[in-house]
Amino acid sequence: MTTRSSSSNLEKHRATVVLRDGSTLQLRPMRPDDEERLLSFFYRLSPQSVYFRFHRILNQLSREEARRFCNLDYHNVFALAAVTGDEEGERIVGTGRYYRLGAIEAAELTLVVEDAYQGKGIGTQLLEHLASVARENGIVRFEAEVLAENQAVLRMLKDSGFEVAHELESGIYRVVMPIAPTPTVEERSAEREKVAAIASLGCFLKPRSIAVIGASQRDGTIGNRLFRNILLQGFSGVVYPVNPNATSVASVKAYPSVLDIPGEVEMAVIIVPATMVNEVVQQCGRKGVRGLVVISAGFGESGPEGMERQRKLLDLVRSYGMRLIGPNCMGVINTDPEISMNATFSLVFPASGSIAFCSQSGALGLAILEYAQTLNVGLSSYVSIGNRADVSSNDLLQYWEEDPATRVILLYLESFGNPKKFGRIARRVAARKPIVAVKSGRTTAGSRAAASHTGALASGDAASEALFRQVGIIRVDTLEELFDVANLLTHQPLPPGRRVAILTNGGGPGIMTADACAARGLEMPALSDSTLSGLGSFLPSRASLANPIDLTAEATAEDYSHALKLLAEDENVDIAIVIFVPPIVIKPEAVASAIRQAAPDFRQRGKTLLASFMSSRGAPSQLGSSDDGYVPCFTFPESTAAALSRACDYSDWLKGPKGTIPRLVGIDVGRGKGIVRSALERSGGERVWLDAASVNSLLEAYGIRTVSPRFAATAEEAVKLASEMGYPVAVKLASDTITHKTEVGGVVLDLRSDEEVLRATIQISQRLASMGKADEMKGVLVQRMVEEGVEVIVGVTQDPSLGPLIMFGTGGVQAELFRDVTFSIHPITDVDARQMVRSVKAYRLLEGWRGSEPCDVPAVEDLLLRISAMVEDLPQIAEVDLNPVKVLGEDKGCLVVDARVSCCAESG
Structure with missing residues (x-):
């Protein structure tokens, strides 16, 4: 029977899982009230599925048997149900159960999935979650009997990553499977998770059809702007406006509800008042929509009432197996010419590029898109996740990990949803593609009285900083730096080292750049003899050949070209920064062309080349475009050094050992x-x-x-203990409530006689009494001095x-x-x-x-x-x-x- 102590803790075993086809369902512990649902599930199983589960022909399941399957002790016997639908119409589509075999650390395992849901990975999800519960309950292995013809289940057990031993006997495989979470198990689980995440996000980033629910005829509204944006960019699929009060929007036939649309709808963008969203979501579920983008605000960001509204929204989305971006977001962009989708209300559609961007802030997202456009930075895709009730940066990282159009991933984060999962995924993704992040909230409002030095030293941002460092994420402080680093990583090889050569036509900018590099942990190496000799052969005597190299104000484009060739060949140089301060007689376009022509030489040697044109006109177009080996250009040396140091840190992380837990x-x-x-x-x-x-x-x-202390309740006992252990000693306050003993005069060091120990103990007692804390002193601790x-x-x-x-x-x-x-x-x-x-x-x-x-x-x-x-x-x-x-x-x-x-x- 169900026990009170076990039932109270069951909610932690509820989970939402994403399946192989991108749909979702819930796993939860089986309950006594599941009897009718279990019977219904049984009668939907095919005769073959029943035979594979029970190893015999079974035409009916009695109520007594169903009741027994649903009443568990949740320790020796535990069962999970895979369910779809909301609470009223919940439907069991799979079950997994273990039954402890006597008093030993083994349990019998059974799994069965409804025929229409087989092949989606539900059985594997049930196995993984059951194994986790079983380990908590002291079980170390599962045993199972699998009919020889049931090869699908045998294959699933083997593919799970658990070590599977099996013997065939009389047409039945006797399976023994240790359930420890080995590295292989974790790797297989992570790979399945990635496949599911990618499948689930395809409906957002590569939809074939979109319904805009709340599309409006009125100019200036979000519903009007978003719908027109989709049309304006020439979306490759079909788009349907939904508005019960309009016959058409932007000359496109409108429909009263999503249910009235004659064709399939893969993604729905919802722009209706928050109080109407759940009704619309229910209609989308009935229509078979796979993904929802909820632009509407008034949810978790707006207080307790909004938080409850968001909880109900998510429950509804999950009951239909859909995925959700938002709510309170600005939408999704994919610049792939074969998709060309701007499902946002931004007036900016960025150029196509190889940078993917995820933003938690909708308002900031608008500014980001405009800033990217001014920098001529191209994006592969952009997703505003808003309140991230469902889809989060975790999902997007996995999608972009395998996206051939994406080379660099940018994140703007305000908080973490599942930080441990984020860290695990980010570590894997960062090993393949750079992740650059801005996270707000470095400081905490107000302060707390910490009970320990460690607590007081842990700033509000210490955890985030540690996480980013350990998993290889490049953390930057500003949006400007975010794009600086992204530009470098997109268009240049990673720095092979930290040795920087600076080439300039002005001494002051060269020195400023050198200072900025040194402050960021970059090195200024001595140039090789051959480089110095080569420079001396064409530069005037007043030129400075030491690093930084000052070509003088009269330097021509040819001088830059010759010097860059020498630096590319110099084995002491990993990175070259080329500075140009426009004089009256030299055209910046000619110097830019010289830098651009030198770029392939650096790239072939795996070296990084950057430019800094200190001019209000910015970078000349002759530095190249994003399509043909662009050389990133910065206006000031500080930003150049900052971007370089971040890239070097990432390069070091990639090359360094990842470590093991010994x-x-x-x-x-x-x-x-x-x-x-x-x-x-x-x-x-x-x-x-x-x-x-x-x-x-x-x-x-x-x-x-x-250095083990010894407790003394009185001053006399303290003297005796000190004399036994030998001088010098320390005497410290013993208290259960006073943490920082030094602050109340509760620590006296370097005591070298009985008299000093006696006096110190009495003084501690008197100090506490004077503060009204005499009752907080239990005694003192006597400890040998180190x-x-x-x-x-x-x-x-x-x-x-x-x-x-x-x-x-x-x-x-x-x-x-x-x-x-x-x-x-x-x-x-x-x-x-x-x-x-x-x-x-x-x-x-x-x-x-x-x-x-x-x-x-x-x-x-x-x-x-x-x-x-x-x-x-x-x-x-x-x-x-x-x-x-x-x-x-x-x-x-x-x-x-x-x-x-x-x-x-x-x-x-």
């Missing part, structure tokens, strides 16, 4: 779980800070060395969207003052740990600053990996603060001097 020895997971479980039992599941003994025991369980080593901080904090963040940086009481820290999204790899340690200024101290002894850097990297492993094993951990950690000399390891850990039943 297997760590010396970890006692069971001990760690027991410590956390006990703490949460004592707190009733509420968030709790572990006491010092529990913290040290937890760290020891994960092989992390600590005088050697460099102080660092290691921590964990929770981001509401992205989950645990691992932190590393400069430690000690000044940690929050210096804010020399870096964050990475959990879990971290060995490469992440290495990069984190080397990305902060404190690393120079660890290397050995000004003759000091180098520290044990591998031990710090190991510590970071162990903290990540602890968070992975113990998701109840909410926050970790190890500060300071003393990093000792080479091969001596590191010691955690002070540590705090909090847990909560809901963390992670």
Whole structure:
């Protein structure tokens, strides 16, 4: 029977899945009220499907059997239903069930899908989700019996990615399948997800027919402008205006509703008041429309009432298996001449190009399209996702990954929908095509009183910054920089290195560019002897041959041409920036032609060539077009250096190792779980800070060395403990409520006698009493002083969207003052740990600053990996603060001097 404890947690197992053909359906746990729906499902199955499921001819299913199938304990017996339709007309089209075999860690698996829905991938989706539930319930393998003639199911099990062992016996395959999420399982799942996403977005980006619901006769309305835009650009398919109050729109016959349209409608653009949208969506579902673009506002962006309206909209869309862009968006553009679709209300239709753009902001999207036009930047497609109730950047990244017309992907993001999925997809896509992103919301309005150094140091943007860095997304600060970087990546090879040669006809601009490059981490190499000799052979004596090369104001186009040939051949040069300040006698068009003619030489050698024409007239057309090897041109050196450094960072990420999560020895997971479980039992599941003994025991369980403190309830006990462990010692306040002990005078260091310990303990007690906090002092902790080593901080904090963040940086009481820290999204790899340690200024101290002894850097990297492993094993951990950690000399390891850990039943 259904149990209360299991039923209360069932909603987390509900999922919307996109199928192989691009349609969607819901997976949810089977319920006792599914009895009638299950019987109806059974009687729609063909005799063959029934035979394959039950291994016998079965003409009817009794109500008792149906009731038994629907009443589950959701632990030893669990079933999922694949359903379509809304709550009133919900219909089961597939079921998956496991039944635990006795007390062992195995379960019997059964799957069946309605004949009309077979071949869409529903069986595989049921298997994946059932396996996830089973793992949570302690099951490690599925077993199944498959008839020999049921090759489709056997093939599906093998294609799932799970390791399948099977033996044929008396016409039945005995299948055994471990259900651990191996890399192969994850790869196959990701590939199926991509295929489904691409299939589902075809109706938006390559529709054969469009209905504009809300098309208007009145000039100046969105409905009029959008419909006319589709006509104006010569859309290759069929477009239908829908307006119950008009016989025609723009001389095209109009229809009262989408149901009255005689032909097929693949995509519907909806521009009606928010209160009417759901009725229109229902009509679209009945018509068989595959994709909806809801321009209408008044949904999730407009408060609780709008949020509820959006929830109902999404439920309705999903009940019909459709996909939705929006609501509150501006539409979709595809510049492919074979499609030529402008289904937006923008007056701008961009030139065809190889840049795809996804924007979360409709209003900003209008400005973006206009800006792209002024720059003569071509787009392959543009999608405004608005409130992204359904289709998000995750879907579009997968579509554009395989789109031959797209070479660079641009994103404007305001928030993440499913950030973990976004990170997984973006990492894969970025390995093939550059992704450049602007994300708003770098700062947080107001501040919070953080309970730990780690929490205080985690800015509102730390998680986003870490995510972009780890998955290879190029993050930029402005829309101008977004297009600068996109232009470079679209038209030039990725920089093979960071060595920049600057060629200029003005000394000042050359020096400014060199400064800008140096500030961005680019190098200014010495030129080769052959380059210097070649330059000296034709340049005047007053020219500067050092890098940057000043050709002087009299330099001709021929001088630029000769110099560029030498730089292309120079093995010390990866990138050339050509600056031209227009003098009176030299025509910029001639210099631009010289730069353009040099471009193939650089491209053949895999080098990057950029231009900077410091003129209000901008770049001459002689630099080329987007079709014939254009040389990107910038007005000022700062923007040139900024774009270059972003491209170099991306190139480094592509070439660098991606890392692995190593297997760590010396970890006692069971001990760690027991410590956390006990703490949460004592707190009733509420968030709790572990006491010092529990913290040290937890760290020891994960092989992390600590300077173990000992608790003293009185000053006399403190003196006795200090005398036993030997001087010098530190005395620290012991309190469950006071986090920052230093701020209340609760830490006294370098005590070297019994008298000093006695006095320090009494002083701490007196300070607390003077603040009215005497009852918050439990006693003191006495700890041996560690005088050697460099102080660092290691921590964990929770981001509401992205989950645990691992932190590393400069430690000690000044940690929050210096804010020399870096964050990475959990879990971290060995490469992440290495990069984190080397990305902060404190690393120079660890290397050995000004003759000091180098520290044990591998031990710090190991510590970071162990903290990540602890968070992975113990998701109840909410926050970790190890500060300071003393990093000792080479091969001596590191010691955690002070540590705090909090847990909560809901963390992670």
